[in-house]
Amino acid sequence: MNFTMKEAIEVLERTPKTLEHFLSGISDEWLHCREGEGTWTVSEVIEHLIEGERQNWIPRLTWILQEGDTKPFPPFDRYSHLQKKHESSIEEKLHELNKIRTESITRLKELIDPERHLESTGLHPEFGSVKARELISTWVVHDLTHIAQIVRVMAKRYSTDVGPWKAYLGILKAKDGAS
């Protein structure tokens, strides 16, 4: 096991600021391209990360500590951000992600005493019993997954532009997907 609360929080607190530095002020062409039909734009990935803060991570951790594994987690719709109208700019979305993530980390530190709560269990509707530390690890990997998705979607805009170098650039052959 590699997980520690300290190192997990190091990634969680860096993600929004990293994305702010990468995406603020960038051209719309980078933000609204897709790698294929039914896949997410860079902008939609940011919306999905915001929805995760609202519906998934802290709500489920709270559920674990309150309900244990007596009742399964309430369902979480990972496509909910696509049903909403998002007319805010990328800078506003990134600011929102930064704000809500800061609140989540504060709450995480209040909720979880690493000496007592990491092995606490909840009931996942599909997986059955899951541990608090597995959920927090997944939160970290979920961030990293979506950073990887953002750069992959952007890279694919230049699939043809790179000419013969395409043969050396594995990212251009990586599979499409919503996440």
Place this chain on the structure above:
Amino acid sequence: MNFTMKEAIEVLERTPKTLEHFLSGISDEWLHCREGEGTWTVSEVIEHLIEGERQNWIPRLTWILQEGDTKPFPPFDRYSHLQKKHESSIEEKLHELNKIRTESITRLKELIDPERHLESTGLHPEFGSVKARELISTWVVHDLTHIAQIVRVMAKRYSTDVGPWKAYLGILKAKDGAS
């Protein structure tokens, strides 16, 4: 074709600052893990990006403008950073990348007039004739590739820690590789 100089430079100028915000001050455990034998750590990826500025992008663009396709590019060793001793901290490496990239972008703008030079050709030792705009597009995609690599290497540290969620996290199944 999606390439424009303006949008390419948007990515090139953001990469070092993005990586600085993501990696400065992070624990060594994130910087020195590997996804498999013979693959690069996060720290080694930063060294590779620095070497690319020294040996690859601007030197090859200069070659295209000076030599055209009369003589092939001098060889570029993509593993050269592994032969050197790198005892500097990650913050020093990131600062070096930022500095050398800023110089490269200044040079890029001096060298390339988008109205005149994007179709200029050079001779790649393996691919034959390549265009300046293909080389610059590849520079952009190379940045994105190595950001994807960094987050993938980090994500794989938690391959076991995520428990049953592994099934949903494609990044943990992405193939190993030096790049």
